[in-house]
Amino acid sequence: xxIKDFAVRCWRTxxxxxxxxxxxxxxxxGFLAGVMFWGGFNTALETTNKEAFCISCHEMKExxxxxxxxxxxxxxxxxxxxxxxxxxxxxxxxxxIARKMQxxxxxxxxxxxTIDTREKFLDxxxxxxxxxxxxxxxxxxxxxxxxxxxxxxxxTRQNPRAAKMHxxxxxxxxxxCIDCHKGIAHRLPDMRDVPPGxxxxxxxxx
Amino acid sequence: xxxxxxxxxxxxxxALPVLVAGAGAADAPKLPSGPHPMVQDVPADPxxxxxxxxxxxxxxxxxxxxxxxxxxxxYQLDLNVNKCLTCHDRKNSEGAQAPMISITHFQDRDGQALxxxxxxxxxxxxxxxxxxxxxxxxxxxxxDIDTVLRGKEGGK
Numbered sequence: 001x002x003i004k005d006f007a008v009r010c011w012r013t014x015x016x017x018x019x020x021x022x023x024x025x026x027x028x029x030g031f032l033a034g035v036m037f038w039g040g041f042n043t044a045l046e047t048t049n050k051e052a053f054c055i056s057c058h059e060m061k062e063x064x065x066x067x068x069x070x071x072x073x074x075x076x077x078x079x080x081x082x083x084x085x086x087x088x089x090x091x092x093x094x095x096x097i098a099r100k101m102q103x104x105x106x107x108x109x110x111x112x113x114t115i116d117t118r119e120k121f122l123d124x125x126x127x128x129x130x131x132x133x134x135x136x137x138x139x140x141x142x143x144x145x146x147x148x149x150x151x152x153x154x155x156t157r158q159n160p161r162a163a164k165m166h167x168x169x170x171x172x173x174x175x176x177c178i179d180c181h182k183g184i185a186h187r188l189p190d191m192r193d194v195p196p197g198x199x200x201x202x203x204x205x206x
Numbered sequence: 207x208x209x210x211x212x213x214x215x216x217x218x219x220x221a222l223p224v225l226v227a228g229a230g231a232a233d234a235p236k237l238p239s240g241p242h243p244m245v246q247d248v249p250a251d252p253x254x255x256x257x258x259x260x261x262x263x264x265x266x267x268x269x270x271x272x273x274x275x276x277x278x279x280x281y282q283l284d285l286n287v288n289k290c291l292t293c294h295d296r297k298n299s300e301g302a303q304a305p306m307i308s309i310t311h312f313q314d315r316d317g318q319a320l321x322x323x324x325x326x327x328x329x330x331x332x333x334x335x336x337x338x339x340x341x342x343x344x345x346x347x348x349x350d351i352d353t354v355l356r357g358k359e360g361g362k
Contacts, residue, residue, distance in 0.1 A: 196298060199300070
């Protein structure tokens with residue numbers, strides 16, 4: 001029996017109406033299989049969207065995670081904990097896929113060990129941080145706003161220094177959160193060429 | 207009868223240190239590591255609140271480093287970045303509406319004014335500190351210059 005015959009027979013079996021199963025069963029079965037496939041896909045995506053996954057890599061655990069633990073986003077009086085994906089992976093479905101594609105670049109980095117020591121991480125930190133700043137700048141600090149929103153911000157309950165800043169630059173849409181709040185979750189790299197949000201003047205340009 | 211009185215007396219004597227200590231402890235300052243059995247779990251006091259009301263505090267003498275009236279939690283102060291200077295440096299004070307560091311912060315130890323903050327003034331929290339609402343453990347008998355000059359209680 002040649003390959004062609006085999007293919008033809010397969011096709012016949014496949015295209016012949018089912019003798020043993022009802023149409024209803026098949027439709028339902030197909031539906032369920034679809035659900036399971038979609039669910040599995042979703043679960044896989046969910047798993048890679050958990051903090052435990054992120055810190056399964058020592059680059060993430062020993063550098064950024066250790067630092068995060070010191071900050072207000074790890075423990076606070078409100079008991080709300082910001083995890084890595086809260087700030088780093090957009091909750092929007094399509095953006096999410098796009099981020100995952102980019103993440104395979106990281107897996108590459110892991111395999112080829114581009115950042116296997118603290119020193120190498122620190123050397124690369126400005127570059128990595130800049131990627132994040134640019135991303136948050138271009139989406140108007142979307143991830144921050146998932147938890148904090150300018151609309152619900154009661155500046156009369158903030159201290160005057162914060163209230164004044166927000167009133168002057170945030171509510172007028174001149175600046176976005178990340179312009180002023182860099183380094184709220186991790187230690188900062190050399191900031192000589194990165195201006196603070198409220199001036200736009202860098203230190204090295206003096 | 208006698209035995210009962212004796213027992214009561216014993217109980218009283220045994221309780222004496224506790225009673226005395228209790229009376230004393232009422233107004234004595236509570237030392238964080240005061241005398242208590244090592245094996246005993248003493249609940250920690252709640253953390254005192256930071257004072258972050260942005261209100262300037264009186265300086266006790268003219269060259270006292272002013273207290274920091276705002277939050278500085280997680281402010282990074284190292285080789286990479288000096289968070290304080292992002293507001294208090296000369297070029298940033300307008301955008302931040304913060305008081306500029308005074309000329310003394312630009313001077314080296316020979317009084318020579320430098321172009322940027324002097325290295326010996328780089329670590330701001332060496333001299334400037336925020337306050338909390340904790341009650342002082344011991345009283346403070348400091349008198350400022352005006353009180354001394356008035357000579358009523360001080361000046362001797």
